[in-house]
Amino acid sequence: MIVDVHAHTPTHTGPVPDADRLTYQGWRTDRPVTTTNSWDDYDAAMADADVSIVFNIAVDDPLASTGLDYRPEDTNAATLAFTRAAPSRRVGFMSVNPTRPDALDQAERWRAEGLVGIKLGPNYQEFDPLGAPALALYGWAERAGLPILFHQGASPIRHAPLRYTYPLVTDEVALRFPELRIVMAHMGHPWGKETVVTIRKHPHVYADVSSIYLRPWVCYESLLAAVEWGCADKLLLGSDFPIANTGEAIAGIRRVNDILAGTALPRVPAELIENIIHADALGALGLTDAITREPW
Incomplete structure (x- = not known):
């Protein structure tokens, strides 16, 4: 079974009206990304996956032009409706901001509704990933058995602090919450080696390869590091839709050695x-039963 662990909830249930269509230049270097998309667009993008994990990042100050355009209530409701429409193929994660006074209540509410993990982007949501509110949410997730997928590494958004997404921050989280299952998105690009040494030491910490295939040297360096440090089994497939699709992700990592033609590099x-x-x-x-389980 092919599982795409990193895809973003569509913005529209039906076709996107021309007046709503948005693109952003910053997510890729080769072309702009259309950040508004329909349920059908998503299904076409996930055609090569049997199952996908889907979410958005709940931000209190939406940046519609970049695709970061969902407030907490909107993003979780949209993700829930989308996953319920195809529960055997879509697994929904919630997003909450730990600094909100009702963060834990909201997390429990969406868990009860059927969202089975959490997506956090401390840089976009503007919270300290090692601050007390964030630690409280991690503790709740560990007790509840919900995995957390963190945005890790670079972002073209100017206001998003890079220090919040440096992979060694996740090492600190995993040390404090050893049973919490974590996915480090994008292999922490460009800090792939820091990501690799983190997933190597923590049994329940993984990384996804979403978007690294868009930068051939980063892809090669990161995957080779996982080989050399003996933790390639901790890597998961991800596309980062709408930035890319599952087929593109698969083809991209299969091409990882193409840049080595004529060299003696490993x-x-x-x-x-x-x-x-x-x-x-x-x-x-x-989440073995995620595509068959009933809501709590």
Whole structure:
């Protein structure tokens, strides 16, 4: 089974009206990204995945032009409706801001509704990932058995603090919450080596490869580091829709060695790439029954 662990909830249930259509230049270097999309657009993008994990980032100060355009209530309601429409193929994660006074109440509410994990972007949501409110949410998630997928690494958004997404911050989180299942998005690009040494030491910390294939050297360096440090089995497939789609993600990591033609540099083993594509992501995150379970 192919599981795409990193996709964003569509902005529109039906076709996107021309007046609503938005693109953003900053997410890719080769072309602009259309940040408004329909349920059908999502299904087309996920055609090569059997199951996808879907979410958005709840921000209190929306940045519509970049695609960060959902307030907490909107993003979770949209994700829930979308996953309920195809529960055997879509697994929904909530997003909450730990600094909101009702954060834990909201987390419990959306858990009860059927969202089975949490997506956090401390840089976009403007909270300290090692601050007391965030630690309280991690503790709740650990007790409740909900995995957390963190945005890690670079962002083109100027106001988003890079220090909040540096991979070694996740090491601190995992030290305090050893049973919390964590996914480090984008292999922390460009800090792939820091991500690798973090997932290597923590049994329940993983990384997804979303978007790294858009930058060939980052992709090669990051995957080779996982090979050399013996933790390539901790890598999960992700596309980062709408920035890319599952097929593009698969093709991109399969091309990881293309830049090495004519060199003696070490290759990333082909079997490793196939293991990422077919990784048991739901099992790793404690979500084996996520596509069949009833709401709590």
